[in-house]
Amino acid sequence: MREATLVPEMTLIESVRETLRMEMRRDPDIFMLGEDIGPRGGVFLASEGFVDEFGEGRIMNTPLAESSIIGIALGAAVNGMRPVAEIQFADFVWPAINQLVGEAARVRYGTNGGKFAPMTVRVPYGGGVRGGLYHSQSIEVLFAHTPGLQVIAPATPWDARGLLRSAIRSNDPTVFLEHKRTYRLVRGEAPDREYTEPIGKADVKRAGSDVTLVTYGLMLHYSLQAAEMVSQSDGIETEVVDLRTLRPIDGETILDSVSQTGRAMIVQEDTGAVSVSSEVAAIIASEGFFDLDAPVNRVTAPEIPPMPFSPLQEAEYMPSPEKIAASIRRLAEV
Amino acid sequence: MSESPSDIAVEAELSLPSGLTRERLLGAYKTMCLSRVLDVRIWTLNRQGKAAIAASAQGHEAAQLGTVLATDPTRDRYLIYYRQLTAMLALGTTPTEMLMQFLARDGEILSAARQFPLHGAHPRVDLFSFSNVVGTQLPQAVGVALADKMKGRDAVTISFFGDGAASQGDCHEAMNFAGIHKVPVVFLCENNRYAISVPLEQQMPVDSIASRASSYGIPGIEVDGTDVVATYEAVKEAVDRARSGGGASLVELRVERLLPHTTDDDHTRYRSKEDIERIASMDPLPITEAMLKRQGILDQATDDEFKEWARREVDDATDEAEATPFPPVGDMYEKVLESDAGGNSRA
Numbered sequence: 001m002r003e004a005t006l007v008p009e010m011t012l013i014e015s016v017r018e019t020l021r022m023e024m025r026r027d028p029d030i031f032m033l034g035e036d037i038g039p040r041g042g043v044f045l046a047s048e049g050f051v052d053e054f055g056e057g058r059i060m061n062t063p064l065a066e067s068s069i070i071g072i073a074l075g076a077a078v079n080g081m082r083p084v085a086e087i088q089f090a091d092f093v094w095p096a097i098n099q100l101v102g103e104a105a106r107v108r109y110g111t112n113g114g115k116f117a118p119m120t121v122r123v124p125y126g127g128g129v130r131g132g133l134y135h136s137q138s139i140e141v142l143f144a145h146t147p148g149l150q151v152i153a154p155a156t157p158w159d160a161r162g163l164l165r166s167a168i169r170s171n172d173p174t175v176f177l178e179h180k181r182t183y184r185l186v187r188g189e190a191p192d193r194e195y196t197e198p199i200g201k202a203d204v205k206r207a208g209s210d211v212t213l214v215t216y217g218l219m220l221h222y223s224l225q226a227a228e229m230v231s232q233s234d235g236i237e238t239e240v241v242d243l244r245t246l247r248p249i250d251g252e253t254i255l256d257s258v259s260q261t262g263r264a265m266i267v268q269e270d271t272g273a274v275s276v277s278s279e280v281a282a283i284i285a286s287e288g289f290f291d292l293d294a295p296v297n298r299v300t301a302p303e304i305p306p307m308p309f310s311p312l313q314e315a316e317y318m319p320s321p322e323k324i325a326a327s328i329r330r331l332a333e334v
Numbered sequence: 335m336s337e338s339p340s341d342i343a344v345e346a347e348l349s350l351p352s353g354l355t356r357e358r359l360l361g362a363y364k365t366m367c368l369s370r371v372l373d374v375r376i377w378t379l380n381r382q383g384k385a386a387i388a389a390s391a392q393g394h395e396a397a398q399l400g401t402v403l404a405t406d407p408t409r410d411r412y413l414i415y416y417r418q419l420t421a422m423l424a425l426g427t428t429p430t431e432m433l434m435q436f437l438a439r440d441g442e443i444l445s446a447a448r449q450f451p452l453h454g455a456h457p458r459v460d461l462f463s464f465s466n467v468v469g470t471q472l473p474q475a476v477g478v479a480l481a482d483k484m485k486g487r488d489a490v491t492i493s494f495f496g497d498g499a500a501s502q503g504d505c506h507e508a509m510n511f512a513g514i515h516k517v518p519v520v521f522l523c524e525n526n527r528y529a530i531s532v533p534l535e536q537q538m539p540v541d542s543i544a545s546r547a548s549s550y551g552i553p554g555i556e557v558d559g560t561d562v563v564a565t566y567e568a569v570k571e572a573v574d575r576a577r578s579g580g581g582a583s584l585v586e587l588r589v590e591r592l593l594p595h596t597t598d599d600d601h602t603r604y605r606s607k608e609d610i611e612r613i614a615s616m617d618p619l620p621i622t623e624a625m626l627k628r629q630g631i632l633d634q635a636t637d638d639e640f641k642e643w644a645r646r647e648v649d650d651a652t653d654e655a656e657a658t659p660f661p662p663v664g665d666m667y668e669k670v671l672e673s674d675a676g677g678n679s680r681a
Contacts, residue, residue, distance in 0.1 A: 031484065057484065060515075062511070063507070063510060063511065063514070065503075065507040065510070065511070067473065067503060067504055067507055068473040068476070068504065068507035068508055068510075068511055070473075071470065071472075071473025071474050071476070071477060071504060071507070071508070072473050072474070072476050072477035072480060072508075072511060073477060074473075074474050074477055075473065075474035075475060075476060075477020075478040075479075075480070075481070076477040076478065076480050076481040076484075077477070078462070078474075078477075078478065079411070079477070079478045079481035079482065080481055080485065081480075081481045081484065081485075083477075095503075098467060098470060099470060099473065099474075099504075102465060102467055102470070103464050103465055103467075103470050103474070106464060106465075107464055108669055108670065108671065108672070109448065109669055109670050110445055110448060110449050110453065110454060110464050111444070111445055111454045111455035111462060111464070112444075112445050112446035112448065112454065112455075112668075112669055113668075113669040114444075114445075114454060114455030114456075114457065114462070115455045115462055115464075116672065147670050148670055148671065150671070170672070171672045172671045172672055172673075
């Protein structure tokens with residue numbers, strides 16, 4: 001996908017902002033709604049300066065009422081608009097679950113295609129930001145479990161641009177998860193042109209022949225660090241598969257990699273029980289079993305409510321490059 | 335309703351509001367007759383084990399007809415809920431199309447029989463209902479109306495709901511946003527005083543839902559929903575206001591639910607015998623019939639003709655719907671996503 005020509009590097013939040021700006025300029029049916037997205041530019045500045053360019057009619061500050069943010073976006077979507085709603089923090093999405101999981105996801109199916117909802121819900125999520133119990137949550141599982149939704153979780157500015165554009169142009173409701181810790185931590189190339197990345201396709205971010213590591217979001221970067229660590233210290237070569245889309249999950253790319261390495265592990269920030277890693281493990285177990293030389297391994301958060309505010313406890317909660325590296329070594333030795 | 339000479343004199347002075355002709359009123363009464371016969375038939379089909387579930391519109395007919403009369407189906411939009419049988423007929427749905435919903439037959443127009451009756455999207459009128467979770471349609475209706483406002487279209491969105499839905503947070507959120515942004519929506523509450531079995535006084539500490547409108551900076555009005563003309567007048571004013579850029583309104587139509595909540599309910603468990611006997615006097619069918627006769631709009635021969643026509647229509651529709659097969663099993667896998675590739679597993 002990447003072109004040989006050098007393109008400017010930008011942070012992930014910049015890639016989100018510039019994609020939103022380009023899409024808003026391209027299509028007058030796109031409008032944004034959410035808390036503090038107006039003159040404030042959103043708490044993460046995803047819409048910084050947008051009111052000046054697009055006006056309050058297309059950059060709508062809403063009351064603090066998440067259910068209606070999604071319900072109103074849904075109504076506008078079925079009536080010809082292409083709304084992009086922002087849920088300020090993933091932890092605040094729960095009041096909107098009914099409108100998103102109960103309603104938006106079922107619109108096309110429940111009307112036999114008579115109505116559909118081209119809407120994107122941007123949700124900053126994830127921890128490691130001293131966010132405590134209510135500014136740290138990983139909320140992807142419930143959405144990834146829901147037929148009728150698409151769930152995207154990019155980890156790089158390139159993918160954020162290509163996938164956000166695909167989400168906005170899609171005619172189905174899409175939850176677009178942006179890891180808060182990656183917003184300014186992660187820089188990368190992301191050109192100012194109208195490229196898209198396909199929804200539902202994983203991407204091999206590092207080639208390797210010994211272990212397949214499946215991950216997404218912030219954990220991609222920790223996993224890539226861990227892969228370099230074990231390569232240098234132990235000569236173990238890890239193939240890192242970035243899921244990028246959590247619904248539908250790209251089983252084919254995962255299984256192709258596992259068939260080469262014979263060893264598989266999944267790294268996620270979320271708690272492990274009944275999670276994305278459970279699903280990936282199930283795909284590998286049911287369709288890649290005879291390629292396996294070792295049991296599937298998982299690195300996840302402990303089974304406590306995410307996540308403690310206190311710094312030592314937060315660090316203990318989060319998977320780290322060191323923990324991931326240790327897990328790769330154990331798997332490679334089996 | 336008494337029929338004393340003084341009443342007749344008062345009624346004779348009733349001038350019809352703008353846009354409501356004698357012919358339209360008579361047509362609405364004909365639809366009311368059809369709705370009642372169909373409603374009774376659906377209940378019977380349930381008792382015969384053929385219709386899995388039904389919510390009756392009996393008691394709500396005049397409210398729904400007065401509302402539809404005040405709108406323009408060629409450009410307005412309707413977010414209904416499950417008790418809108420009469421409104422569906424008034425908007426041009428045929429009895430066969432209605433029975434196909436209740437019997438879940440192949441070719442059912444709203445959802446291909448995936449959903450409960452009265453849920454899905456209508457192919458000819460912009461009418462839809464996604465959910466059984468009451469109140470969800472209220473913010474959705476605000477979004478629909480917001481899109482029309484953004485596009486500069488003159489459509490008005492009617493969002494039907496009941497007194498039960500009025501307790502949902504979505505109700506507050508929707509009205510609040512509609513008030514702030516002056517979106518062209520009419521919140522149309524059919525208040526029958528019962529959320530299944532929970533009476534109004536256990537749902538809210540006040541007797542009026544319309545009184546909440548002041549909290550949202552929008553007009554609110556309470557109307558006798560058994561009176562088709564009064565309903566028309568109130569809704570027409572709200573629709574005209576929305577269409578001319580005046581924003582949202584809340585119209586509360588006071589009605590009685592003549593039957594239990596659904597075919598699965600038994601209202602004798604929670605309503606007194608006296609109460610059930612009393613609400614029979616609030617039946618909009620005889621009320622409307624008497625009003626039209628006093629006004630000289632309806633005569634007995636026409637009334638008999640309407641009721642006979644309704645029976646024939648419903649008999650024919652029943653035969654047609656019952657002769658239609660269920661949808662093929664394979665159809666259930668279609669239209670999840672545009673790409674129809676939404677499965678999370680690789681199956």
